[in-house]
Amino acid sequence: MTELSRRECMALGIGAAASLAGLPASAVEIAPSLDALARARGLRFGSALGAGGQSDEFGDPRYRSILLRECGILVAENEHKWPFLQRGPNDPHDFRRADAMVDFAEKHGLLFRGHTLLWHKPQWLPRWVNEHDFGSQPGKEAERLLVNHINSVCKHYGTRIGAWDVVNETVSEQTGKFRETVFTRHIGSEVIDLAFHTARAAAPHARLVYNDYMTWEPHSKTHRDGVLRHLEAWLKRGVPVEALGIQGHIGTENSDSSTGFATGREEDWRKFLDEVKGMGLKMLITEFDVHDKGLPADIDKRDRAIADYARAFLDVTLSYAEVEQVLVWGMADHYSWLQDRWPRPDGLPKRPTPYSKDFKAKALRQAIADAFRAAPGRGQRTEL
Numbered sequence: 001m002t003e004l005s006r007r008e009c010m011a012l013g014i015g016a017a018a019s020l021a022g023l024p025a026s027a028v029e030i031a032p033s034l035d036a037l038a039r040a041r042g043l044r045f046g047s048a049l050g051a052g053g054q055s056d057e058f059g060d061p062r063y064r065s066i067l068l069r070e071c072g073i074l075v076a077e078n079e080h081k082w083p084f085l086q087r088g089p090n091d092p093h094d095f096r097r098a099d100a101m102v103d104f105a106e107k108h109g110l111l112f113r114g115h116t117l118l119w120h121k122p123q124w125l126p127r128w129v130n131e132h133d134f135g136s137q138p139g140k141e142a143e144r145l146l147v148n149h150i151n152s153v154c155k156h157y158g159t160r161i162g163a164w165d166v167v168n169e170t171v172s173e174q175t176g177k178f179r180e181t182v183f184t185r186h187i188g189s190e191v192i193d194l195a196f197h198t199a200r201a202a203a204p205h206a207r208l209v210y211n212d213y214m215t216w217e218p219h220s221k222t223h224r225d226g227v228l229r230h231l232e233a234w235l236k237r238g239v240p241v242e243a244l245g246i247q248g249h250i251g252t253e254n255s256d257s258s259t260g261f262a263t264g265r266e267e268d269w270r271k272f273l274d275e276v277k278g279m280g281l282k283m284l285i286t287e288f289d290v291h292d293k294g295l296p297a298d299i300d301k302r303d304r305a306i307a308d309y310a311r312a313f314l315d316v317t318l319s320y321a322e323v324e325q326v327l328v329w330g331m332a333d334h335y336s337w338l339q340d341r342w343p344r345p346d347g348l349p350k351r352p353t354p355y356s357k358d359f360k361a362k363a364l365r366q367a368i369a370d371a372f373r374a375a376p377g378r379g380q381r382t383e384l
């Protein structure tokens with residue numbers, strides 16, 4: 001069971017802090033919010049949410065109230081992805097689901113990140129793109145589809161969306177090489193240049209981000225190296241990438257083999273972050289959660305291990321002033337995408353997010369709060 005620390009109680013302005021410390025977190029309202037704690041260090045905090053693309057936590061008033069209480073930034077879990085916006089090559093984009101969330105964010109003074117203009121992985125491109133007849137001038141047709149998509153989305157939002165994950169996951173974690181898609185077949189690897197340049201022209205105000213899931217675990221070395229080499233090449237060619245989105249899906253391996261938490265990763269992770277920093281890029285943690293597939297069933301033990309692991313990762317990562325935001329991939333366990341993927345061998349629900357199914361703050365919430373408190377300050381950005 002998550003407990004409030006003495007300090008947390010003091011922050012709540014509760015005089016009898018000593019006697020309250022030890023109460024379940026659910027017994028008292030959690031304050032200050034994660035975004036307030038982040039802001040105190042020049043950081044921002046936010047979360048993903050779905051509005052019917054695949055899940056509909058936006059329709060859940062309890063979830064919305066957690067978002068409003070804790071977050072300064074929101075991002076659509078699926079609703080800004082190409083397959084969710086455009087049904088066919090000649091169909092107009094349908095922004096209704098996504099717009100409902102952006103409207104909600106604006107109404108409540110929250111910022112909204114755009115995720116993602118090009119998820120450059122065949123299984124996440126629209127099926128109709130993969131199966132499209134590219135005709136006698138396939139390069140031109142591929143370019144037309146992509147440019148039309150990026151322009152339509154960026155222009156629809158204008159300055160309402162201040163940052164775009166222009167490209168998501170184009171580096172293979174197995175080989176460190178570029179992924180092959182219909183776009184590489186017809187345009188070549190310059191499809192990435194095209195996506196960024198198109199986004200730059202269509203959203204001149206926006207921060208343009210490359211987002212991927214390389215992380216600090218040993219199995220991620222090939223992926224990390226691949227991402228570094230690609231970032232380097234893009235920057236050398238003048239591709240307008242400004243920041244690296246570190247998804248931050250940490251924990252057991254992001255595959256079907258459960259290994260538990262690995263060790264010996266801080267040094268490698270620092271080397272990676274140092275290189276990204278050396279390239280002059282900003283960094284964001286864009287999809288943080290902790291995969292607990294390999295951890296014991298016991299909830300207290302599991303939550304403790306998750307929190308400690310998260311804290312260690314955040315401490316190292318947030319020690320870099322270039323890291324400006326932390327977004328979690330969902331605030332409550334039962335809505336987490338990880339519930340449907342790579343199930344635990346014991347079949348138990350996973351606990352990857354800061355709040356439990358009954359919307360009680362967990363040890364992970366405390367770990368994120370403590371990591372913000374411990375982080376060195378950095379210059380506050382007002383935009384995304």
Ligand code: XIL
Nearest residue numbers: 054055077078168211213247287337
């Ligand atoms: C996931 C969503 O959470 C799922 O609902 C969907 O089925 C697949 O995509 N990396 C990303 C996110 O960049 O877009 C992914 O989101 C999780 C991994």
